[in-house]
Amino acid sequence: MRELVEILGIKIDRVNMQEAVEKVEVLLNKEAETAEKPAYIVTPNSEMIAMSVEDEKLASILNSAYLSTPDGAGVVLAAKIMGTPLIERVAGFDLLTRLIEEFAEKEYSFYFLGSRPGVVDKAVVKLKQNYPKLNIAGYHHGYLDRELQEKVISEINEKKVDLLLVGMGVPLQERFIDKNIENLTIGAAMTVGGSFDVIAGEVNRAPLWMQKAGLEWFYRLLQDPSRFGRMLALPRFIFLVLKERFLGSKS
Numbered sequence: 001m002r003e004l005v006e007i008l009g010i011k012i013d014r015v016n017m018q019e020a021v022e023k024v025e026v027l028l029n030k031e032a033e034t035a036e037k038p039a040y041i042v043t044p045n046s047e048m049i050a051m052s053v054e055d056e057k058l059a060s061i062l063n064s065a066y067l068s069t070p071d072g073a074g075v076v077l078a079a080k081i082m083g084t085p086l087i088e089r090v091a092g093f094d095l096l097t098r099l100i101e102e103f104a105e106k107e108y109s110f111y112f113l114g115s116r117p118g119v120v121d122k123a124v125v126k127l128k129q130n131y132p133k134l135n136i137a138g139y140h141h142g143y144l145d146r147e148l149q150e151k152v153i154s155e156i157n158e159k160k161v162d163l164l165l166v167g168m169g170v171p172l173q174e175r176f177i178d179k180n181i182e183n184l185t186i187g188a189a190m191t192v193g194g195s196f197d198v199i200a201g202e203v204n205r206a207p208l209w210m211q212k213a214g215l216e217w218f219y220r221l222l223q224d225p226s227r228f229g230r231m232l233a234l235p236r237f238i239f240l241v242l243k244e245r246f247l248g249s250k251s
Helices: 017-029 046-054 056-063 073-081 092-103 119-130 146-158 172-183 195-200 208-212 216-223 225-231 233-247
Strands: 004-007 010-013 039-042 109-114 135-140 163-167 188-191
Touching: 004 073, 010 046, 010 056, 017 039, 017 092, 017 188, 039 172, 046 056, 046 073, 046 233, 056 172, 073 233, 092 163, 092 188, 092 195, 109 119, 109 146, 119 135, 119 195, 135 146, 146 172, 163 172, 163 195, 172 188
Parallel strands: 039 188, 109 135, 109 163, 163 188
Antiparallel strands: 004 010
């Protein structure tokens, strides 16, 4: 039974990291015949939730996920403001890392789809070095035209992938999964944002102390000032949460 917290209409699972990992493994161990279509995992952050207020399709996709973990200090803060606190932050990159660490020993197969041409290749090379037992069924960049998309889906199905990781950015990755999930023969899919860029060394992650202090967004801004426009979603997100909490309106 899922224990859910709702923030601006988006359902977030009240789980810690270990529980999230266990839920994903339960999903991968289910018989394919018992489900109408594969399930998927999402990791909403403040920006995504704020975006979903105006994007009903994105909101629907997020709320149809098998598992939705709180990615970001802003989401954890919002849950406290709403009076329904979460257990802890379960960031998408951290969840991905834990899944790779634990599932590498259990022979589950992974397919990496996303990022720019060449970047996902570098990420896979590093993962093979760090996790020699990791079963990488395949990988492909995320710049897909219609013909290339059909080719990639066919390859994924042929290899009967356990966990498909989609890192195309929001909302492209969510829309890709929503559009194609019924045609995929996989155990599950998971959105991973820019995780491949971090694994490949193209982007540095904030120091742990900044992550714990809720300042990861500021570190990203220092690395890439062009993100300033996107960062405006953070104060807007908190404003919307406060508005819903005290005025009962999220729009």
